[in-house]
Amino acid sequence: MKNADSCSNSHLGGLSKLAQADDWSDGVPNGGLEADPANSTPGSRLSQATFGMISLGCCFGWSSLALPYLQRNLENNSNATGEMDYIDELHSSDNFSYKIPDSRHNRLVNFSIHSEPDARVGDLVTMEEGALISSLLAIGALFGSLPAGYLANICGRKTMIQILNVPLFVGWLAIIFADRNVIILYLARFLQGIALGLSSVFIPLYNEEISEAPIRGALGTIYNTMVNVGVLFIAIAGSCLPYLWVNITSASIVIVSAVALSWIPESPIYLLMKGQKLSAQNSLSILRGSNFNPNIDIGKEFDDMEKLVDKIRDQNKYSCLESLKERLHDFRVTSPTAKTFYIVTLLMVCRQLSGVNGILFYGVDFFRESGSSISPYVSNIVVSIVEVVSGLGSFLLVDRLGRRFILIGCGAVFVFVYFTLSLYLYFKKMNYDIESVEWIPLLIIMIDFFVYDLGIGTISFLMMAELTRSTESKGWITSTASMVNWLGIFMCTYFFPAMIHYIGDMGTYIMFGILNIIGTTFIFLFVPETKFRSG
Template sequence: MENDGGHRRHLYFTAIIVSLGYSSVGCVFSWTSPTLPRLMAKDSWLPITEEQGSWIASIMAIGGTIGPLLSGKLLDCLGRKWTLILAALLLIISWIVLALASCVEILYGGRIISGFSTALMFMALILYIAEISDEVSRGMLSSTSEFSLAIGFNLQYFAGPYLSYKMLIVVSVCLPILFILLFIWLPESPHYLIAKGKKEESIKSLRWFRGNIPRDCAEKEIVIIESTMYEMIKKKESFWTLMKVTGNQKALGIACFLMAAQQFSGINVIQLYSEMIFMYSGTKLKPAYCSMIVGTFQLISSGLAAPLTKKFGFKTPLLIASILITIEHFVMGLFFYLLKTGRDVSSIDWIPVVCMVLYILTYSATYGPLPWGVIGEIFPTNLKANASSIVAAINFSTTFLVTKFFTNISEYFGISVSFWIFSVSMIVSFFFVLILQPNTKGMSLQDIQDKLNEKRIKPNINQS
């Protein structure tokens, strides 16, 4: 079916609205960076201890672990559109709870709701985008996630130091409100409508997303979608039956490890505690300014993943990133070790900023988006939804472990040990990716499944 850029104007408009959802998620993750130092200050309106601060930062991930496990039922019952609206409404409620909090326990409750809603929104956005896109626009729509998340991070980094506690929440809650006001007018996913037997509505939805193409063109695409869904239903088996297949077991193992490695690279520690880390480093620059610098580079580097993947695939960038992050965190740990042992580091107090910038550049182009891309490749279609929910739950569970115990380890053993743990984790990740992750560059989805199941693959002369 022919389609020019004008026919995709509705898809591009949808991409802008979807970016508001991702930016809302980014605000939740980085809200603690400017907020925790303020709450832990002596003149805080709600004084908290460092231990309570670690719970405020990490408890969000408990709600995030539940979100993916319930997302499948909600997406099937409510649909993609209303699940996303529900997620945004819950996000608004969480901000209201945080704004009205009168004790630390209410802050915990607000953060749990935040985690649940962000996980639900993330899972629903991925599915919605996949189902409304055509082949040409899919890459563009999918690539909005990392950039849009970075916008949310930067909103907190740049606005947080200059706004009061409640005003920062007011600014943050505007994003999910705007998302609902715009998204509510968009059509439901044509795939979901077909699954519910609403063929006429699915044709109308598809025509809108394709720029009001002729009805016969939409009907042809609907037939293809119906055929694909019919094949999936024919092959549908229970998750645990599918997991008896060797290739599926390998895929789940690889996916879960990459999600754990993503978090043990230290990303959420950087995002949630960036101002505190710079404060501990004693750098001459204000900690808030350092966070702004890191956030700016994250925004810049978020567009590098797509060209890297296109040229090198997934495996090579992950291997190189593992080495770079290992070095960056080792140097960061060494700096804090010298600082703790009383060495004069005033002449090298620029090291934390440089290391953090290099880390965020590396992460945003590799360990941020690529593990999700690997998941899209290594699971068969009839396993992808259930597997993605489990993998996302693993991601949030690991997020909780890393963010909760970062401050405990830093307090008892020194912040240098925390960064060295991240460094060692990346060494482990390097060897895992090198030995166990298949190099899927130039391979079809069927070839990938054959490789995971150790079947002989016919050579493809067109592979680059």
């Protein structure tokens, strides 16, 4: 197993091999491990493994709620709906105030996300600092994902899912005590990003290895769905809780997740890779419930798992360097592998051209500046609900309508959304009477997020797995595409405020509309349909 471990230092590690569903077993439909759906046990193990994604989703939605507090003195201001009287009453108590040690001075901090009566101009986070605080999450995720495959094969899937809670919790703890100390906030967001990068490998890999064939496709939506639930959770918490308690609540989810993970078994695939056959049998028995119900037979499924592990060992009998040399030797500009690489990588670029991450990370500011008649906090909650619903809708429609059709349709909607939003902002800038249509920004962004999670946000990763399924270069292609994705998120979230500042909100959204025309044209011309594709 030495060579197997050394070869797994790619982003997806073992998943790059295990996710090749067509290779899971011979003679089993769809390539999955054969299992009777009637014998399936409830998805409690999957829920426990993915519960921590709620807190990671909170990391995505945190900056939208936190930056208004960190960057503005709102003592004498009201939010977009003039709700300040109600909010002052809600946070009139000083129960949420305490001293923060500071190298410059000690001052009393009121941890309200809506008001900050004691903030001084020199203490406020600047636009550049806020952009870096938001975007460092993606850089941390990039660094966290690089060694994840190697660590999963060395330490185990369950163990690493538990360990990733450490940087996540430390990150939330740092945010709780940082207030406006940007250095600590930088470190906190980077640590949270590391946890996010680790989870993006460990949790899908664990779910893939413990699931049965009839439900394996559905598991592709669980990761993103739980992240969206986390974004929704912090949007709701941020609309009614002080800043301090938003962070404490998010940190408490990490503790609950760590406790819940104590009851999940290790992946039987991993245990077989380590030669622990009895432990693997026991793990599979727990997952399928055969230790409680003797009528459930796991023999055939366990045999298929052993065959799969033997196949992985055969594939990894050569060193990583030898495998890499062999694959690069066959890589040519016009080769099928090269075409797959171009398509998968550019799909990740198109994912960021949607502009959704820029709006997600600065949602409250977006709705406040757009002049919407609806509270920016309420608007943020509504959009988060749309994300959860559309993520589930993607699973229901992707096999009925086809990947390519949905991607092209969603790209056309992105173009419509950004040009319509730009037109609204133009009328607003020219002082036209738009009072009767001030709901347009919320509707437009609801559509934007709906089509994103219905289409490119989910399908890009699904197509990445399907397009690379039959190639031996799957590992490095998916690793590179993942790096492009994280770098794209960083660039989008870091430069989004600067674009709004220097070319204006109208110019920014016109640019996104033009970029989506280019991205949709690329999908139309070069991206194949992968519906029911088997190799």
